[in-house]
Amino acid sequence: MNSQTVLLHPRPYAxxxxxxxxxxxxxxxxxxxxxxxxxxxxxxxxxxxEQKITHLLSVLLxxxxxxxxxxxxxxxxxxxxxxxALHNFSKRIHDAEHKWDSLRRISYSAPGRWVQSLDVSQLExxxxxxxxxxxxxDNMELIALRLDSLLSNLFPxxxxxxxxxxxxxxxxxxxxxxxxxxxxxxxxLRSLRGVFYIPSHGLPREALVDLLRNCPNLEELEVIGPxxxxxxxDVMSLWYGQxxxxxxxxxxxxxxxxxxxxxxxxxxxxLMICLLSTPLPSLTKLTITPYDDIPSPASSLFxxxxxxxxxxxxxxxxxxxxxxxHSSPSNLLQTSPxxxxxxxxxxxxxLELTKDHQLEILSIPKPGYDSWxxxxxxxxxxPALKAIRMRDVxxxxxxxxPRAMEAGVQGEMREWRRRLARRGIRVLDGEWKDTDSA
Numbered sequence: 427m428n429s430q431t432v433l434l435h436p437r438p439y440a441x442x443x444x445x446x447x448x449x450x451x452x453x454x455x456x457x458x459x460x461x462x463x464x465x466x467x468x469x470x471x472x473x474x475x476e477q478k479i480t481h482l483l484s485v486l487l488x489x490x491x492x493x494x495x496x497x498x499x500x501x502x503x504x505x506x507x508x509x510x511a512l513h514n515f516s517k518r519i520h521d522a523e524h525k526w527d528s529l530r531r532i533s534y535s536a537p538g539r540w541v542q543s544l545d546v547s548q549l550e551x552x553x554x555x556x557x558x559x560x561x562x563x564d565n566m567e568l569i570a571l572r573l574d575s576l577l578s579n580l581f582p583x584x585x586x587x588x589x590x591x592x593x594x595x596x597x598x599x600x601x602x603x604x605x606x607x608x609x610x611x612x613x614x615l616r617s618l619r620g621v622f623y624i625p626s627h628g629l630p631r632e633a634l635v636d637l638l639r640n641c642p643n644l645e646e647l648e649v650i651g652p653x654x655x656x657x658x659x660d661v662m663s664l665w666y667g668q669x670x671x672x673x674x675x676x677x678x679x680x681x682x683x684x685x686x687x688x689x690x691x692x693x694x695x696x697l698m699i700c701l702l703s704t705p706l707p708s709l710t711k712l713t714i715t716p717y718d719d720i721p722s723p724a725s726s727l728f729x730x731x732x733x734x735x736x737x738x739x740x741x742x743x744x745x746x747x748x749x750x751x752h753s754s755p756s757n758l759l760q761t762s763p764x765x766x767x768x769x770x771x772x773x774x775x776x777l778e779l780t781k782d783h784q785l786e787i788l789s790i791p792k793p794g795y796d797s798w799x800x801x802x803x804x805x806x807x808x809p810a811l812k813a814i815r816m817r818d819v820x821x822x823x824x825x826x827x828p829r830a831m832e833a834g835v836q837g838e839m840r841e842w843r844r845r846l847a848r849r850g851i852r853v854l855d856g857e858w859k860d861t862d863s864a
Contacts, residue, residue, distance in 0.1 A: 467495055501537040505545035505591075509569060512546060516580050523583055534585050534610075543589040547620045549573070549596070570596050578605040585611040592620035594650045603633035607640055615641045619648035619687075625695035632696040638678050645708075647680075648687035649697065653744065678704040687713040690744050693724045706732050713740040716754040716771055726755040733762035740789075741771040759783050769817060774800055779807045789815040793838040805849070814846060815854040821861065 432448040470482060479500070486496045506512040519538045526535035533539065578601050581587070590606070592598060598621050606612065618641070623634055638644065678700050686709060692698045702724065709732055718726045729739070739762055741754050754775040755761075758768065769789035774797055785808050790797050793816060801814070819835055832840065843853040843860075852860045 467499070470496060470499055497537065498540040501540035503543040503545075503589075504541060505543075505548070507548050508550060509573065512549065512573075513576065516576050519580060519583050535583070538583040539586055541584045542586055543591075544584065544587060545589075545591040546573075546577075547591040547593050549593045574599045574602050578602045581605045582609045585609065586614060587611065588614050589617040590615070590619070591617075592622070594620045594622045597622050597624065600633040603637050607633070607637040612637070612640045613642060616643055616682075617646040618644065619646060621649050623649045623651055623692070623695075623697065625651070625692065625697065635675070635678070635696055635700055638680065638697075638700075642679050643682055644680055645682050646685045647683060648685075648713075649689070649692070650744070651688075651690040651692040651695070653690055653750070675700045675703070680704060680706060682708050684708050685711040685713075688725070688728075689713070689715050689742065691715075691717075693717055693720065694722065698724045698728065702728055702731060707735065709735055711738040711740075712736055713742055715743050715752070716741045717752045718755045718775075719753045723755075729755065729758065730761040733758075733765075735764060736762045737764055738767040739765055740767075740769040742769070743771055759785065769815075776800070777804060779804055782807050782809055784810045786810050786812045787815060788813075789817045791818045792816055792835055793819070793842050798842070811849075811851055813852045813854050813860075814842065815856070815858065817856050820855045820857055821859055 434446040434448055435444075436446065437444070470485065473482070482496050482500055485492050486500075504515065506515065519535075519541075522535045522537060573596055578599075581602070582605060587609075606615075621634070626632060634649070638647075675696060683706050686701075686706070688698070688701075692715075712729070712732070714725050714728065716725055717723045729736075733739075739758065743749075743751055751772050753773050754771060756775045756778050758775065759765065759777060759779050762768075763783070765783070765785055767787040767789070768785055770791070772791050774790065777800065788801070788804075788808075788811065805811070816835075816839060819839065821839070822836055839853055839855070846853060854860050
């Protein structure tokens, strides 16, 4: 008999009572090892990204255990295209906040504490279901005001928010910046993109600058400024009339900033001046609008100040009407010795290069005579060049006639491909394709 044997004594007071062995009617259950919650979480996170939401919604209905695991995954990264969906999400967060019980010793309410990424970069500028007013411009302004109020009230309920993507067509107000800055967990912010920023000249404090002072873990920053019309003399004198820079502000602390985007007119703004005096040891990718042909070009000074660590430099001008293109500095390759990818903007700069550079990819808007002359002059000093990318051009799809393939820009691209093939350099289009097939 083993230790699990059970004996029954039917007559315990008899001299010879005897014993009976209790036999089980069913087979003993076989214990199965259950996967821990952490493994299930990793399994669900490894689902196909394109169909991940659909699969998670299916798993949500399997059992209670899966529901507790999948709920935080669904709320961790949320994105919205329609305003009414964002409004319902905000209402859900606020309702959970009112029902939150602090006696459970859980920090913050759910699902607010689960949200790590909030993406409203594709949010529509009109309401598809309801027309608020007859004038569409007034409708857009009302939507912008409601969105700003909604986000300002939502940020304090998202303590673990680390990534925020905004639609740059909406102006981010000072109230929204303050709300994002004063919430708990602001130091956890790692990515801030799509922020439309209007510099406030003359004010002692900038809401965006104050926010960046509290974000030491920031890794990605995208700021878009307003377009300035050169015909507006008062505005031009305000922005470009100073021959020297104003006194620098206190530097920021952004040791982890890897990608930085500064588009449109940010010259002499408090943000640009702070970034000029801020050490950026981790900066490897910079996208900036060139302004080398104006007094005190802050963008050119920024490139020369932080070009030592850059591996990717993209010069880009926002498309506006009328188109206003400013030139780029001619010493880009000299001030950025570690560059691997350089994207130029029209008008093409007269780049100067006297010694070899390890540039691997050169992007230009489209092929032409001037761009070929520039490339021919640079090729002897670019031994590591692997590809030339036509940023604003795409190869024609397969099946087009031979005359269409040889005409215009397509013919130029095919001629470039023939010439550069001798050097082993590929010609890519705006979609990074090296062939004219579909």
